[in-house]
Amino acid sequence: MKRQTMPTKTQRARGKPVAYDHSHLRWQVVKRRRGVAEEVGRFRAPLDLDFKGAKTAYATHAIHSFSAKFPPQLASWAIQEFTSLRETVIDPMAGSGTTLVEACLLGRNSYGIDIDPLARLISKVKSTPMDFWKLQSETNRFEVSLGLAFKELEKARRNGSGLEGVRKQITIPEFPNRDYWFLAEVSEELALLKSQILNVADSDVRDFLLVVFSSIIITKGKTSVANVMDLAHSRPHYAKPEAKPDTLKLFIVRLMKLRKAMEKFSADADPNVSAKIIGDDAKRIALNEEKVDFVFTSPPYVNAIDYPRAHKFTVFWLGEVFGVQPGEYTNLGKSYIGTERVDKSECLQRVQVKFELRLVDKIVKELSNVDVKQAGIAHRYFSEMQQVLSEVGRVLKFDKFGVIVVGPSNIRGISVPTHEAMVELGESVVGRRWKLRCEGILRRKLDRDKRQLPVVRGLFGNGIQTEYLVVLKKVRL
Numbered sequence: 187m188k189r190q191t192m193p194t195k196t197q198r199a200r201g202k203p204v205a206y207d208h209s210h211l212r213w214q215v216v217k218r219r220r221g222v223a224e225e226v227g228r229f230r231a232p233l234d235l236d237f238k239g240a241k242t243a244y245a246t247h248a249i250h251s252f253s254a255k256f257p258p259q260l261a262s263w264a265i266q267e268f269t270s271l272r273e274t275v276i277d278p279m280a281g282s283g284t285t286l287v288e289a290c291l292l293g294r295n296s297y298g299i300d301i302d303p304l305a306r307l308i309s310k311v312k313s314t315p316m317d318f319w320k321l322q323s324e325t326n327r328f329e330v331s332l333g334l335a336f337k338e339l340e341k342a343r344r345n346g347s348g349l350e351g352v353r354k355q356i357t358i359p360e361f362p363n364r365d366y367w368f369l370a371e372v373s374e375e376l377a378l379l380k381s382q383i384l385n386v387a388d389s390d391v392r393d394f395l396l397v398v399f400s401s402i403i404i405t406k407g408k409t410s411v412a413n414v415m416d417l418a419h420s421r422p423h424y425a426k427p428e429a430k431p432d433t434l435k436l437f438i439v440r441l442m443k444l445r446k447a448m449e450k451f452s453a454d455a456d457p458n459v460s461a462k463i464i465g466d467d468a469k470r471i472a473l474n475e476e477k478v479d480f481v482f483t484s485p486p487y488v489n490a491i492d493y494p495r496a497h498k499f500t501v502f503w504l505g506e507v508f509g510v511q512p513g514e515y516t517n518l519g520k521s522y523i524g525t526e527r528v529d530k531s532e533c534l535q536r537v538q539v540k541f542e543l544r545l546v547d548k549i550v551k552e553l554s555n556v557d558v559k560q561a562g563i564a565h566r567y568f569s570e571m572q573q574v575l576s577e578v579g580r581v582l583k584f585d586k587f588g589v590i591v592v593g594p595s596n597i598r599g600i601s602v603p604t605h606e607a608m609v610e611l612g613e614s615v616v617g618r619r620w621k622l623r624c625e626g627i628l629r630r631k632l633d634r635d636k637r638q639l640p641v642v643r644g645l646f647g648n649g650i651q652t653e654y655l656v657v658l659k660k661v662r663l
């Protein structure tokens with residue numbers, strides 16, 4: 187393989203604030219609530235938060251598919267607007283780590299949390315810069331040993347045996363419908379690939395290779411090694427392969443591509459800051475009070491995306507890495523905020539309990555008139571988001587901001603202005619000496635090609651997808 191040259195040094199001056207031109211900025215506010223609009227002018231937003239057509243595949247942003255990512259430009263704008271160099275940002279529902287990557291590039295420290303084990307792995311890898319030479323030498327060595335292992339497997343196959351003929355100790359994990367979703371030969375190859383990866387001693391290189399592994403399974407279109415199409419859009423659809431996928435080739439091609447992305451990110455990331463994954467539940471942030479300067483996050487939409495449904499294709503393979511068995515992961519799906527997997531009995535109980543919040547109670551009531559299950563699902567979503575917002579308030583420093591990116595839903599024909607509900611929920615949480623106050627709501631149109639969310643028509647935009655940035659500030663009581 188060709189030896190690559192050292193990456194050029196980043197253009198950005200180290201240790202200096204990144205220049206940010208505010209001259210073209212002005213407010214873009216949805217004046218739906220009295221009070222909110224009065225706060226206009228406290229901070230600035232670019233004329234256009236849509237970033238339509240913006241290139242989003244720079245740094246490590248595109249190394250793994252992930253549903254409902256926000257554009258990196260949005261995180262970049264928010265981080266620069268609300269923080270200064272070396273301050274600390276948290277994304278408690280970090281997903282694929284967009285906020286963390288941007289924080290690294292902009293010289294801010296960051297924390298990430300996500301309930302999904304694959305999301306945590308992707309976030310960690312995407313926001314952990316790696317030494318150029320270590321990455322080169324370890325991955326080159328890996329490529330050679332992987333090639334040899336696959337040659338042995340081919341030879342064994344020609345001699346009438348399979349994986350057990352070369353690596354007796356390697357077992358293919360058992361999980362529901364495995365042989366429906368993966369050809370038997372592909373399963374052997376993935377098991378061999380995984381075992382080679384797990385032999386890599388350096389944990390950062392190993393995790394990076396695991397993300398490459400996952401990225402050949404969870405893909406857009408028909409390019410997966412699984413018998414599936416468009417896992418990146420969350421719901422698996424069976425796709426009969428025309429020929430057996432070339433697992434080794436697909437892996438090596440991805441490895442080279444992702445290595446380039448990692449090299450670029452590592453060269454551009456500010457070495458004076460770090461990103462850390464610190465937990466798995468946004469409702470319980472493992473930080474003391476007043477530890478962060480900014481919260482930027484995008485919760486799942488109510489009842490919109492079932493992450494485990496797509497991620498299980500990797501998580502089942504990497505059970506021992508994540509410390510989770512197939513059954514446990516399926517169960518964990520019930521704990522994701524926004525899940526629709528809520529028991530009817532829980533729904534019936536929930537809808538009896540009022541939040542004592544005008545809009546939130548109205549939404550739950552309207553929904554329960556048409557579908558009590560959906561009302562219960564929404565109730566649970568609001569209740570859990572209230573807990574998240576309470577944690578957001580707790581960990582924020584005084585006079586600092588939290589921005590929640592969320593959009594409206596339409597459930598059983600009922601318009602659910604989730605962004606407005608988020609204002610009520612945010613302003614309902616109070617600490618001993620603080621509360622959250624909504625400072626404004628910014629609106630952005632979604633780039634359908636980029637942010638994969640269910641289309642909300644009707645009341646909210648006649649087919650144009652819109653989402654909102656709810657800006658909350660921690661103020662003294």
Ligand SMILES: C[S@@+](CC[C@H](N)C(=O)[O-])C[C@H]1O[C@@H](n2cnc3c(N)ncnc32)[C@H](O)[C@@H]1O
Nearest residue numbers: 255256279281282284300301302467468522523
């Ligand atoms: C819309 S995605 C975030 C996408 C992210 N902004 C990005 O750009 O990749 C929402 C995330 O919330 C996570 N989530 C759901 N329930 C959670 C919980 N209780 N605690 C932390 N994360 C949770 C999901 O796993 C998902 O990754």
